[in-house]
Amino acid sequence: xxxxxxxxxxxxxxxxxxxxxxxxxxxxxxADVIQGIxxxxxxLRTSNTQALIASTDLAIEGVHFDFxxxxxKDVGHRxxxxxxxxxxxxxxxxxxxxxxxxxxxxxxVKDLRALYQGFKKPCQxxxxxxxxxxxxxxxxxxxxxxxxxxxxxxxxxxxxxGAKVGDKVYVxxxxxxxxxxxxxxxxxxxxxxxxxxxxxxxxxxxxxxxxTPRVAIGQHLASHHxxxxxxxxSDGLSGDIHHLCEASQVGVELWASHIPLSSQCQAYxxxxxxxxxxxxxxxxxxxxxxxxxxxxxxxxxxxxxxSLRTQMTCxxxxxxxxxxxxxxxxxxxxxxxxxQSYDHFSVTGIQS
Amino acid sequence: xxxxxxxxxxxxxxxxxxxxxxxxxxxxxxADVIQGIxxxxxxLRTSNTQALIASTDLAIEGVHFDFxxxxxKDVGHRxxxxxxxxxxxxxxxxxxxxxxxxxxxxxxVKDLRALYQGFKKPCQxxxxxxxxxxxxxxxxxxxxxxxxxxxxxxxxxxxxxGAKVGDKVYVxxxxxxxxxxxxxxxxxxxxxxxxxxxxxxxxxxxxxxxxTPRVAIGQHLASHHxxxxxxxxSDGLSGDIHHLCEASQVGVELWASHIPLSSQCQAYxxxxxxxxxxxxxxxxxxxxxxxxxxxxxxxxxxxxxxSLRTQMTCxxxxxxxxxxxxxxxxxxxxxxxxxQSYDHFSVTGIQS
Numbered sequence: 001x002x003x004x005x006x007x008x009x010x011x012x013x014x015x016x017x018x019x020x021x022x023x024x025x026x027x028x029x030x031a032d033v034i035q036g037i038x039x040x041x042x043x044l045r046t047s048n049t050q051a052l053i054a055s056t057d058l059a060i061e062g063v064h065f066d067f068x069x070x071x072x073k074d075v076g077h078r079x080x081x082x083x084x085x086x087x088x089x090x091x092x093x094x095x096x097x098x099x100x101x102x103x104x105x106x107x108x109v110k111d112l113r114a115l116y117q118g119f120k121k122p123c124q125x126x127x128x129x130x131x132x133x134x135x136x137x138x139x140x141x142x143x144x145x146x147x148x149x150x151x152x153x154x155x156x157x158x159x160x161x162g163a164k165v166g167d168k169v170y171v172x173x174x175x176x177x178x179x180x181x182x183x184x185x186x187x188x189x190x191x192x193x194x195x196x197x198x199x200x201x202x203x204x205x206x207x208x209x210x211x212t213p214r215v216a217i218g219q220h221l222a223s224h225h226x227x228x229x230x231x232x233x234s235d236g237l238s239g240d241i242h243h244l245c246e247a248s249q250v251g252v253e254l255w256a257s258h259i260p261l262s263s264q265c266q267a268y269x270x271x272x273x274x275x276x277x278x279x280x281x282x283x284x285x286x287x288x289x290x291x292x293x294x295x296x297x298x299x300x301x302x303x304x305x306x307s308l309r310t311q312m313t314c315x316x317x318x319x320x321x322x323x324x325x326x327x328x329x330x331x332x333x334x335x336x337x338x339x340q341s342y343d344h345f346s347v348t349g350i351q352s
Numbered sequence: 353x354x355x356x357x358x359x360x361x362x363x364x365x366x367x368x369x370x371x372x373x374x375x376x377x378x379x380x381x382x383a384d385v386i387q388g389i390x391x392x393x394x395x396l397r398t399s400n401t402q403a404l405i406a407s408t409d410l411a412i413e414g415v416h417f418d419f420x421x422x423x424x425k426d427v428g429h430r431x432x433x434x435x436x437x438x439x440x441x442x443x444x445x446x447x448x449x450x451x452x453x454x455x456x457x458x459x460x461v462k463d464l465r466a467l468y469q470g471f472k473k474p475c476q477x478x479x480x481x482x483x484x485x486x487x488x489x490x491x492x493x494x495x496x497x498x499x500x501x502x503x504x505x506x507x508x509x510x511x512x513x514g515a516k517v518g519d520k521v522y523v524x525x526x527x528x529x530x531x532x533x534x535x536x537x538x539x540x541x542x543x544x545x546x547x548x549x550x551x552x553x554x555x556x557x558x559x560x561x562x563x564t565p566r567v568a569i570g571q572h573l574a575s576h577h578x579x580x581x582x583x584x585x586s587d588g589l590s591g592d593i594h595h596l597c598e599a600s601q602v603g604v605e606l607w608a609s610h611i612p613l614s615s616q617c618q619a620y621x622x623x624x625x626x627x628x629x630x631x632x633x634x635x636x637x638x639x640x641x642x643x644x645x646x647x648x649x650x651x652x653x654x655x656x657x658x659s660l661r662t663q664m665t666c667x668x669x670x671x672x673x674x675x676x677x678x679x680x681x682x683x684x685x686x687x688x689x690x691x692q693s694y695d696h697f698s699v700t701g702i703q704s
Contacts, residue, residue: 141491
């Protein structure tokens with residue numbers, strides 16, 4: 001390539017050139033953004049009657065994402081959804097996003113544009129303004145830190161803490177798809193000449209790359225005081241039900257046969273002779289909502305499921321703490337449910 | 353060492369063990385923290401009458417800090433101040449801090465405790481609650497992303513935009529000390545057996561490691577409508593005056609002989625036969641406030657300086673944009689002031 005046709009990198013445009021590029025993705029005209037990117041801090045209007053909710057999420061190349069099998073746009077989209085999902089789990093309305101990013105100077109400007117296009121898609125869908133951030137050089141891959149700010153009426157907020165003995169445990173959508181999609185993507189990146197694609201692969205890959213944050217469902221559960229507690233399934237069902245039970249000081253019985261699985265995940269795991277339930281229990285990044293409700297509200301959840309056209313499945317019941325966390329298997333036996341979430345610092349990757 | 357006496361690392365305590373450790377530093381009893389760390393997001397009470405201000409800052413091992421010459425506690429303190437200073441520059445009250453952190457699994461738990469002690473010191477001094485964050489493994493050093501949230505009455509907010517032709521340009525404290533301190537620290541880390549320490553060294557090192565965010569000054573300038581514009585000096589005077597003039601669409605004449613320099617910085621630069629003005633122009637991380645006021649308010653700034661016991665120096669005057677950004681030297685000649693800020697992506701490190 002001649003120098004003129006070489007794609008611009010951060011080295012060629014510099015830090016302030018990059019900031020100018022990224023400002024194009026920052027909507028400063030949103031009524032609640034008094035001032036967006038470009039000063040020491042963003043200035044934001046919040047509502048009189050609502051509490052602010054704030055969450056920050058890291059995403060690191062080689063740990064949380066891998067450009068061997070996903071594009072910059074994919075990564076931006078997925079990471080933004082992970083962040084939005086934290087607000088959905090509290091029953092809140094996501095409003096503002098800040099992006100801090102450390103980038104190797106050799107990275108192409110067009111790739112970072114694609115990353116921001118990825119952020120923008122789910123933000124636009126949910127009325128979220130990108131209002132600021134920070135940029136720096138990185139010596140080892142792309143580091144992203146997203147902070148999302150949302151609002152919720154304080155008396156409606158959903159937390160992990162309110163689960164009550166006797167509550168029914170529900171989950172939206174299907175579980176395990178994201179882990180299956182990730183495995184397929186990883187395998188295809190390794191073996192450059194894949195076998196003929198299976199019909200289920202496209203669906204599962206998309207479930208990993210384009211997850212859906214359950215914002216409307218969280219808001220409805222919160223505003224109608226339907227749920228006693230909620231969490232988003234980001235660490236796998238076994239990990240997240242542990243978080244919820246620990247915060248609420250309760251036990252749980254989950255019913256393996258009720259855990260919602262897509263036909264595609266079942267077909268994929270069958271091809272590997274794996275149990276799809278293990279994908280649901282240990283698979284992260286589904287971003288479905290796990291919530292508990294009083295049994296008398298079950299018909300309301302059924303109506304909500306119909307009106308929002310989203311599957312909501314009762315998968316178990318909250319028990320006293322002494323019961324522990326147990327999984328009832330088909331045939332009536334049950335076993336202790338160990339936490340199978342990913343532990344970033346453990347040698348095995350599994351949390352003890 | 354026997355295995356029992358080996359200091360605990362993240363590998364030994366795991367991700368959730370780390371989170372439990374760090375929760376000790378998160379104050380959940382602050383009246384405005386409805387719920388702090390431990391759920392999907394923090395829930396925060398904001399004021400009816402104030403706008404929210406939000407800023408995020410990256411700090412990366414080997415780029416922004418170096419454990420060869422500063423401790424984990426030093427780094428925590430300095431990075432928190434950098435973040436708090438962004439709120440000070442807007443005239444706001446800092447309130448909440450979120451910390452996202454990627455750490456190599458081999459790092460000792462006690463070092464991360466020290467890092468959080470470093471965060472805690474300036475946070476306590478300014479009534480800021482640490483309310484949440486995220487943790488992950490890193491393959492290449494410590495990566496920190498801090499997000500600070502503050503409040504400001506919308507009609508009082510200070511930005512970079514309001515400088516008017518004829519305004520006097522002021523700066524708090526002295527400039528260049530932090531850069532001098534950093535150089536001394538770097539040199540001493542390189543030459544393990546240093547020469548006898550010079551009397552100015554302790555002061556300059558402390559100015560780098562323990563900067564002071566000018567929160568009270570920013571608030572006073574804002575609430576008394578004294579300043580037309582403000583910015584914190586984090587990129588060096590030459591870089592930050594560029595930011596301010598660009599945002600305000602004005603030019604400036606700065607007076608080299610008026611730029612406030614500590615006797616210690618002068619002694620240090622004299623020992624190197626360097627011009628201390630260059631340290632003020634190009635040195636980052638002073639975290640002093642640079643602001644512009646109408647000339648009629650000069651006596652009020654003088655009073656404020658006395659009551660807050662903080663040096664405030666008039667260093668120049670805002671000019672029309674056509675004047676450009678010029679530095680008047682002793683003897684009456686003047687030169688164009690080029691931006692000498694650090695550019696993370698430039699090969700030379702200097703922004704063009």
